[in-house]
Amino acid sequence: MSLISSTSPHTTGKTDTGAFMRQVLYATLPGLAVLTWQFGWGSVINVLWAVLVALLSEAAILKARGRPLGFYLKDYSAVVTAVLLGLALPPTAPWWLTLIGVSFAIIVAKQLYGGLGMNPFNPAMVGYVLLLISFPAAMTRWIAPGQTPEPAQSWQLFLGQAGVDGFSGATPLDTFRTWAGNASELSGHAILHGQFAGLGWEWVNLAFLLGGLYLLARRIITWQIPAAFLLGVAVPALIASLVDPVRFAGPLFHLFSGGTMLGAFFIATDPVTAATSRLGRFIYALLIGVLIWVIRSFGGYPDAVAFSVLLLNLCAPFIDYYTQPRTYGHRKANRGVGS
């Protein structure tokens, strides 16, 4: 009989970054599939082009910084950033839009701060906000449901050779924002009345919810962030819509419109830029959710996942400071003025 002695840790699971990131990539597949079904091949083209740009930008700047290329490219973090940004961009995005957004996300938002693990802001959302405030027209051209372009037309849109007038239309969030408070207009727009939320977008969000549940089941993410995120959107939406259903959309509409599910399960859960303690994560995501509802209802933009995530990224260290868990055997640290 031989006694095998080994030192801790005794876990045997794979915990390398690349494996985690690949799981996230698999989980985006249902969302990508439904986006393609609803809006044509634009999203697939976006994602593939974004991945190419991301890998090239990452390789270029790693070389400039004198870091090993293979090691960092194999962790798939640049690919995840690119895929998330590619999914968030409208399917009509021309090639240069994706190029600017992704290269800015990788070079400025990620690598200039020191690379993976050092960036205070979610790179994909920095790229998205950069594009949204720089090119508001190109960033709001979503395909109208039922106007799905042919693959060849999607390709032409990508090359910037075709006009988007035949395909583009307001999203459900856009439409509601335009007509909020006008009961007859709200009931007249078909896009607001899908099976249970906005037309087309309900399936997109459902698919991202599915992917998110897969991530939860694989324990890639913990439940605090998505749960608090969705709660933060749904609770104010429920209260406000009970008070004034014509002025404010209901919780189901908010949960299954725009980037809610993508944000809750894929964007806000980024382990680098989110708060780290359990309570901290809950507060962090709850505030993102509330902020999304506030901006959607009262702000100048129809959707607000990117802005809200970036704002709370900024608050994450502060939240962490006040929610540090007690270490076993020690008293709770004395923080702030109250205690």
Place this chain on the structure above:
Amino acid sequence: MADANYKKITMDGLWNNNPATVQILGLCPLLAVTGSVVNAMGLGLATLVVLMGSNACVSLIRNYVTDAVRLPAFVMIIAAMVTVIEMLMQAYTFELYQILGIFIPLIVTNCTVLGRADAFASKNGVLPAMVDGMMMGAGFLVVLLLLGGMRELIGQGTLFANMQLLFGPVAANWEIDVIHNYGGFLLAILPPGAFLGLGLIIAGKNVIDKRLKDAQKARASDEPKVSRRVRTTGKVS
């Protein structure tokens, strides 16, 4: 100080102690008005003249004002200089004056101006003080122009647009349309573009400084070493 080192004053103002990239002073106007070359040049020249004038006046009264009241006195002088410039701009470059708006009177609060008055002019003669004011102003102007050029080029695809606001009808066709049919890149014109641009300029200056220092060190290390000491890091230094 009769033997003022004008070469050092010049190098300090333009490079080693540049108000914008090293002292990081006067950021409010620097970031706010550098949307185009003409705005940057207008504000930069105004600041330069104010700096020269205030440095000269402060230097003249430096032996008659006690330490306790020196700062209020300096601020009064600076405010007077700024008012003169403001009225001049109102008279001769009215459109530019309207574009720059509050940032002309705000030169009073530009820390570079008060900083140079207190740190240099109040301890030096009139001529060195004026040269210092000119060089500090020139250093500030160069950074303003660089940032204004970057933001105008990336934001609108042009350079030197609307220069007639500053130089009269002669400059009406100075505009260079660098990129034709440019859609515009709003971020560069908006405030974030200013922060990003200044960050890149400061980073660029630091890179150049580091290269120069490394080159100097390499030259120095060619000389034979007198003694060597082994550190615990294992490196021989």
